[in-house]
Amino acid sequence: MLKLTNKPINGSGLLAIFCNLNEEDQNEFHPWLFNEMFPARLKISFNSCASFEKIDGDGQKFLTLYEVDNIGYLYDKPYQSLRENRSPLDAKFHKNFLNPSRYTLQLISPSVEKGQKGFLNYIRVLRKNLNSADAQKYYSNFISDLHNNKILPIRSYINIEGEHNNFTIIESDEIDKLNEHQIDNDPTSYDNKIDAVYECKIQLI
Numbered sequence: 001m002l003k004l005t006n007k008p009i010n011g012s013g014l015l016a017i018f019c020n021l022n023e024e025d026q027n028e029f030h031p032w033l034f035n036e037m038f039p040a041r042l043k044i045s046f047n048s049c050a051s052f053e054k055i056d057g058d059g060q061k062f063l064t065l066y067e068v069d070n071i072g073y074l075y076d077k078p079y080q081s082l083r084e085n086r087s088p089l090d091a092k093f094h095k096n097f098l099n100p101s102r103y104t105l106q107l108i109s110p111s112v113e114k115g116q117k118g119f120l121n122y123i124r125v126l127r128k129n130l131n132s133a134d135a136q137k138y139y140s141n142f143i144s145d146l147h148n149n150k151i152l153p154i155r156s157y158i159n160i161e162g163e164h165n166n167f168t169i170i171e172s173d174e175i176d177k178l179n180e181h182q183i184d185n186d187p188t189s190y191d192n193k194i195d196a197v198y199e200c201k202i203q204l205i
Contacts, residue, residue, distance in 0.1 A: 012107040013071040018060040020098035044078035050203040057196030103162030120171040127164040
């Protein structure tokens with residue numbers, strides 16, 4: 001059951017990593033995440049880990065998402081220690097990532113949340129840079145829309161790190177519903193917009 005809430009079930013912090021991969025690395029990518037990366041992060045209290053492949057839209061083919069209780073988890077010692085002490089396979093993949101984009105993100109409440117942890121089968125991700133003069137109008141419209149349109153789970157984030165200052169995720173188990181939903185509320189100006197639909201391939205909670 002969907003609900004509008006200020007207390008997201010999966011936390012308010014999000015790490016998003018986009019990349020492309022050469023054909024050889026694609027075969028090993030999901031096994032590496034599932035067997036090494038995801039368990040290590042769940043062990044230090046990440047809430048969920050999931051990897052997706054793009055099926056429509058712009059931007060990189062692969063997307064990996066990590067949800068945490070708050071943004072501080074992404075800067076605290078346990079996670080920073082994992083980044084500083086990479087395994088050989090971890091180091092290899094990070095060296096071989098093509099066109100990588102990394103974001104640390106803070107949720108803007110409220111959000112429309114589902115009654116379960118993790119991600120649904122399909123997500124639509126919209127990345128863009130809002131003009132600062134239009135930010136107030138955009139977020140005011142966005143929150144008004146949430147109150148009036150609780151059809152699918154939807155969350156909006158601002159960036160701490162990353163090339164876009166606005167990051168929105170909408171989820172569905174049915175791709176047709178995802179494509180029909182109007183995720184954007186047409187602010188006066190923005191640039192560098194990347195809009196894509198992804199399918200979940202692996203997930204650990």
